[in-house]
Amino acid sequence: MSDLAIRTEGLTKNYGEVEALTDLNLEVKMGEVFGFLGPNGAGKTTAIRTMLDLIRPTAGRATIAGLDSHADSVEIRRHIGYLPSDVSMYTNLTGRDMITYFSNLRGGVDAGLVDELSERLQADLSKKIGDYSSGNRQKIGLILAFMSKPAVIIMDEPSSGLDPLVQREFQTMMREVAAEGRCVFLSSHTLSEVQRAADRVGIIRNGHLVDVEFVDDLRSKAVRRVELQFTGPVDAAAFAAVPGVRDVDVASHHAVMSFDGNMDALLGVATDRYTLVDINTQEADLEEIFLQYYRTDEKSTA
Amino acid sequence: MMLANVFTKTTRDRLPAGVVGAVTVAALLFFSMWVYEGIDTSFYYDLPAGVLELVGINPEGSGAGGIAFGAIYNLIGALVLGGLAISFGASAIAGEEQDGTFGLLLGNPVGRRQVLISKACSVILVVGVMTLLMWGAGVGSAAVLDVPTDDLFIGSMTFALFLNSLFYGFLALAIGSSTGNRGAASGASAGLMVVGYLAATLLPLADLEWLAKFFPWYYYNSSAPINNGLDWSHVAVLGGLSIVAFTVAFVGIARRDLKDKGTNVTILDRLRANPLTSKVMERVAGSARVSRISVKTFSDYQGLFTITAAIMFYMGVLIPPLYNFIPEDFINIFATFPDALVAMIGGVDMGTPTGFLTGEVFSLVGPIAIIVLAATMGSRSLAGEEENRTMDLLMSNPISRSKLVVEKVQAMIAWAFLFGVATFSATWIGVRIGGLEEVGVQGIASISLLLTLFGLVYGGIALIASAATGKRGVATMVATGVALATWFMFSFFPLSETLEPIARLSPFHWYLGSDPLLNGFDWRGAALLAGTFVILVIASIPLFQRRDLRLGKS
Numbered sequence: 001m002s003d004l005a006i007r008t009e010g011l012t013k014n015y016g017e018v019e020a021l022t023d024l025n026l027e028v029k030m031g032e033v034f035g036f037l038g039p040n041g042a043g044k045t046t047a048i049r050t051m052l053d054l055i056r057p058t059a060g061r062a063t064i065a066g067l068d069s070h071a072d073s074v075e076i077r078r079h080i081g082y083l084p085s086d087v088s089m090y091t092n093l094t095g096r097d098m099i100t101y102f103s104n105l106r107g108g109v110d111a112g113l114v115d116e117l118s119e120r121l122q123a124d125l126s127k128k129i130g131d132y133s134s135g136n137r138q139k140i141g142l143i144l145a146f147m148s149k150p151a152v153i154i155m156d157e158p159s160s161g162l163d164p165l166v167q168r169e170f171q172t173m174m175r176e177v178a179a180e181g182r183c184v185f186l187s188s189h190t191l192s193e194v195q196r197a198a199d200r201v202g203i204i205r206n207g208h209l210v211d212v213e214f215v216d217d218l219r220s221k222a223v224r225r226v227e228l229q230f231t232g233p234v235d236a237a238a239f240a241a242v243p244g245v246r247d248v249d250v251a252s253h254h255a256v257m258s259f260d261g262n263m264d265a266l267l268g269v270a271t272d273r274y275t276l277v278d279i280n281t282q283e284a285d286l287e288e289i290f291l292q293y294y295r296t297d298e299k300s301t302a
Numbered sequence: 303m304m305l306a307n308v309f310t311k312t313t314r315d316r317l318p319a320g321v322v323g324a325v326t327v328a329a330l331l332f333f334s335m336w337v338y339e340g341i342d343t344s345f346y347y348d349l350p351a352g353v354l355e356l357v358g359i360n361p362e363g364s365g366a367g368g369i370a371f372g373a374i375y376n377l378i379g380a381l382v383l384g385g386l387a388i389s390f391g392a393s394a395i396a397g398e399e400q401d402g403t404f405g406l407l408l409g410n411p412v413g414r415r416q417v418l419i420s421k422a423c424s425v426i427l428v429v430g431v432m433t434l435l436m437w438g439a440g441v442g443s444a445a446v447l448d449v450p451t452d453d454l455f456i457g458s459m460t461f462a463l464f465l466n467s468l469f470y471g472f473l474a475l476a477i478g479s480s481t482g483n484r485g486a487a488s489g490a491s492a493g494l495m496v497v498g499y500l501a502a503t504l505l506p507l508a509d510l511e512w513l514a515k516f517f518p519w520y521y522y523n524s525s526a527p528i529n530n531g532l533d534w535s536h537v538a539v540l541g542g543l544s545i546v547a548f549t550v551a552f553v554g555i556a557r558r559d560l561k562d563k564g565t566n567v568t569i570l571d572r573l574r575a576n577p578l579t580s581k582v583m584e585r586v587a588g589s590a591r592v593s594r595i596s597v598k599t600f601s602d603y604q605g606l607f608t609i610t611a612a613i614m615f616y617m618g619v620l621i622p623p624l625y626n627f628i629p630e631d632f633i634n635i636f637a638t639f640p641d642a643l644v645a646m647i648g649g650v651d652m653g654t655p656t657g658f659l660t661g662e663v664f665s666l667v668g669p670i671a672i673i674v675l676a677a678t679m680g681s682r683s684l685a686g687e688e689e690n691r692t693m694d695l696l697m698s699n700p701i702s703r704s705k706l707v708v709e710k711v712q713a714m715i716a717w718a719f720l721f722g723v724a725t726f727s728a729t730w731i732g733v734r735i736g737g738l739e740e741v742g743v744q745g746i747a748s749i750s751l752l753l754t755l756f757g758l759v760y761g762g763i764a765l766i767a768s769a770a771t772g773k774r775g776v777a778t779m780v781a782t783g784v785a786l787a788t789w790f791m792f793s794f795f796p797l798s799e800t801l802e803p804i805a806r807l808s809p810f811h812w813y814l815g816s817d818p819l820l821n822g823f824d825w826r827g828a829a830l831l832a833g834t835f836v837i838l839v840i841a842s843i844p845l846f847q848r849r850d851l852r853l854g855k856s
Contacts, residue, residue, distance in 0.1 A: 045853075049694070049851075049853070052694075052697075052698065054693075054694055054697060054850070054851045054853075055850035055851060056848075056849075056850055073702075074700050074701065074702045075700070077697075077698060077699060077700040077701075078700040080698065081698070082694070082695070082698035084691075084694040084695055084698075084853075086691070087691075087695060088690055088691035088692050088695070089692060089695065090598075090692060092571075092602070093592065097591065097592050098592075100592045101592035101598060102699060104592060104593055104594060105594070105595070105696075105699040105700070105701060106699050106700060107700075141695070144695070144698075
């Protein structure tokens with residue numbers, strides 16, 4: 001099997017005049033959790049449905065596990081697990097029936113694994129789908145996606161409706177899949193979820209892929225809030241000269257600034273001239289980074 | 303107090319279906335008038351009154367206009383309008399409940415009864431618009447075709463039609479509001495309508511008019527509003543019944559717990575929950591039911607099959623013995639029917655047991671029942687999964703789209719054949735009870751099998767529309783439209799010499815044209831029906847393969 005879990009080349013989907021997805025080029029590797037991040041209506045679901053041959057691209061192509069998304073669609077589906085967003089199931093079946101049904105359609109599902117998964121997610125399989133809360137239905141959907149140990153698991157907004165404890169277990173499950181050399185591709189509009197689970201993130205907006213970054217790189221690139229405490233008064237200009245420093249605010253012994261440069265350089269200035277007492281830096285979370293991307297994107301399109 | 307928003311939204315949702323239904327019936331009226339206008343219709347009025355009423359025509363009427371109104375508006379029109387009104391009434395409250403939108407609606411500062419009143423007003427308006435359209439079409443068609451209507455009460459007739467439809471709509475509303483079960487509301491109302499129509503037309507034939515008076519349909523048609531104007535006592539009965547139905551809804555809706563976005567509890571589910579039967583049922587309803595797509599699909603239609611097969615069972619068992627009650631002189635008159643009239647009632651001699659059975663069981667109710675079964679399955683097969691948003695999940699499994707079509711079709715074929723078996727058994731029992739020795743087992747088997755194949759053709763039409771569009775509503779409308787058009791071709795085109803050859807293109811002709819109950823199995827007809835079905839299924843596959851799957855109804 002190919003090292004590449006998912007590869008799209010110029011994948012484009014238009015609905016009449018509306019461009020839902022434009023020229024998506026993406027490579028997702030086996031052994032990683034890939035987060036596909038964007039607000040509602042950004043084109044995440046369109047991208048996923050196109051990759052899965054549920055809808056057909058206007059231009060471009062996609063391969064999953066090295067197989068062509070259209071020509072080999074049936075074969076592909078042997079190797080993937082898929083959880084659609086806002087998943088609907090057959091309301092007249094019980095959770096257990098639903099799992100049995102899909103096991104029969106899929107073949108080769110280990111009943112022991114189903115039990116293990118439902119235990120870990122605390123899923124109740126005895127009730128009818130129509131009587132489940134959305135969170136419980138989501139758990140059944142997760143079991144369906146994971147139960148055949150597929151090479152690639154694609155999930156569209158998977159954490160909706162899950163309580164925090166189950167979310168944590170779900171994060172662990174995703175990391176395990178990646179550790180086994182398989183791949184998880186999850187779309188989300190909530191960053192905290194992706195931040196915890198994903199290795200890399202693709203950011204999509206208005207049908208365009210804005211950027212793909214390692215989560216760690218994103219963080220290191222990101223603006224931090226740095227607070228420095230000294231024994232005596234300091235000069236604001238000294239810090240402002242350091243590359244990456246912005247918005248310096250000095251009040252006698254205390255300096256606060258925004259910083260997205262090399263920490264070494266900043267500390268060099270701080271310790272060369274003054275005596276540093278305390279340092280406090282706050283990591284910007286993805287939320288801010290995300291907003292930053294959008295702001296810049298807005299500026300460039302405006 | 304009425305809620306303008308609820309009223310407007312409901313009306314906007316229902317009006318398109320209502321207009322399509324009314325326009326279709328109006329078109330049938332126009333064409334039948336056109337056909338009748340070209341032939342000598344005087345023979346109709348040599349026939350005894352009871353016979354004419356059987357085909358919906360009033361004996362005192364005159365000319366092409368009277369016959370056309372009788373045959374189209376009084377029968378097909380009333381069934382179509384009544385059926386639509388029932389679906390509006392059943393969806394009004396129970397539909398919102400089962401879709402899970404009723405709770406959301408009541409999250410606003412509105413009362414249940416306010417919603418009910420708004421919905422009821424919307425039913426009145428939509429049914430009103432439908433009848434108004436049909437009134438206009440009736441007057442207009444007569445004017446365009448230069449058919450005299452001086453002695454016809456078109457307004458009275460359409461008003462009676464309005465009231466009749468409204469009653470069934472309100473009946474469905476009452477059952478739906480009191481139980482929250484849409485299926486029960488539409489099933490029971492439609493059942494009463496069909497049974498009532500048969501009772502009101504058949505019982506007087508057997509000198510049982512007093513019994514017919516227990517069925518609401520009697521108050522719609524027995525006074526022949528098209529010829530006599532309105533019989534106000536009958537108007538009062540239908541109006542009163544409608545008010546009673548509304549009152550039941552008004553009381554019922556406030557007195558119970560509303561259902562959550564619901565699951566239907568089937569008989570299988572009950573057996574599964576019962577400790578005595580749970581072990582066996584767990585296999586049947588549980589693991590066996592979900593063994594593959596065709597089996598699951600099959601299982602999903604237990605309810606619909608039960609309703610349609612029950613109607614057929616009732617007809618099959620009851621109609622044959624009824625033949626014995628028809629007075630002797632009636633039978634003799636049937637034998638002297640002119641060809642043109644014979645063609646209209648299905649090309650059979652109503653004076654013989656086989657002809658009577660064909661006319662009463664197999665030429666209208668049988669086709670309607672199996673078309674409802676097969677076309678519902680056909681239209682929901684693919685579009686239903688898409689509109690219910692289950693298609694994406696289903697297609698994440700390693701199955702091809704063509705395989706999915708085939709599996710869905712297998713379930714449709716299975717139910718259609720079981721419907722045929724039910725029809726055969728019921729008719730055989732009925733014939734035994736009635737002691738109609740002229741009707742052979744072979745004939746019953748032949749017509750039942752042909753009926754099965756016939757139904758599959760319309761299932762195939764619904765399927766291909768479903769595969770091509772992913773829209774259940776479109777598929778249902780296409781299948782219904784084709785059914786009405788082909789029924790019309792078969793029933794009315796033979797009356798005109800120039801149109802007669804076209805009538806042979808109708809699946810109704812392939813099914814009934816050879817008079818299979820009398821003459822046995824028609825291989826040619828069967829081959830045409832089966833061939834058409836197979837072609838429709840095969841053609842559905844590429845149409846389904848090449849398009850984007852829909853996600854929900856948007």
